[in-house]
Amino acid sequence: MNSPRHVKLGSGMVPVLLILTIASVAQAPAPEPVTDQETELGQAVYKQLRGKGEIIESSPLYDTLKPIADAIAREAQPRYPHPFKFFLVHETQPNAFATPGGNVYVVDSLLYFVKNTEQLAGTLCHEVSHTIHRDGVALMEKEQKIERREVAAAILLGPTRAHIIAIALIGKLHSLGYSRDAESKADVTGSDICAAAGYNPWGLTWLFEDFQNADMGHVPQLLSDHPANGTRIQTLKKHFQDNPSTFSRFNRDPKSATPFSVPKDAPEVFLHADTKGGN
């Protein structure tokens, strides 16, 4: 296949273009070091999860997750410099979490917990928004100020800094480490991304509302901060009202939702009734 550049090139133009190309390469700025740190941190978390055997390499559940994740990644990607990648992980609590570097982890049992596609999409949109906002990086920077001495001591013992921080980050992501303000901001950006991807952004509010009546043992940790859920719903509703050109086309009635179910050949995953709470 000929690229347009090859088609248009006359032989006399080649030396000029060559010189321009060399000149622009020589002046190209070095890649931003900040983004490398994010990738390193994300990789360290991935290795940690893989080492614990939590990463699910293959499952029929990926067939269900992939089209939704792909549609969301298409809208989210222009807002973040590293590729979004989605992994299923096996943990007891239905949950989802995202790390710097673009990895998004979806606990398998979450796919059994959600009632409709919009609720799952809303959760994924929320998680990619934490990454876009660099909430994980901010969390770790805050954490490092407190634990600088412990981290420094741990580095002397051998493991890399990224590895140590990764362990801390996993703990934080499992214990509602983000502020309520960061959560609300991720809800709002997430609703923009979901709307752009064609998923009804009311899905996240339906999820909150379901939790308010849910058996506490089944409430995913990512949304188990009940007192804040009312505020988060209000913030989202205001955002929808303030931006009618984006949101007025979506039906707020959960009866309009797209029913969601896992594939018939998916492995059985049991939701644990004995919730352990945050760590």
Ligand SMILES: [Zn+2]
């Ligand atoms: Zn969150």
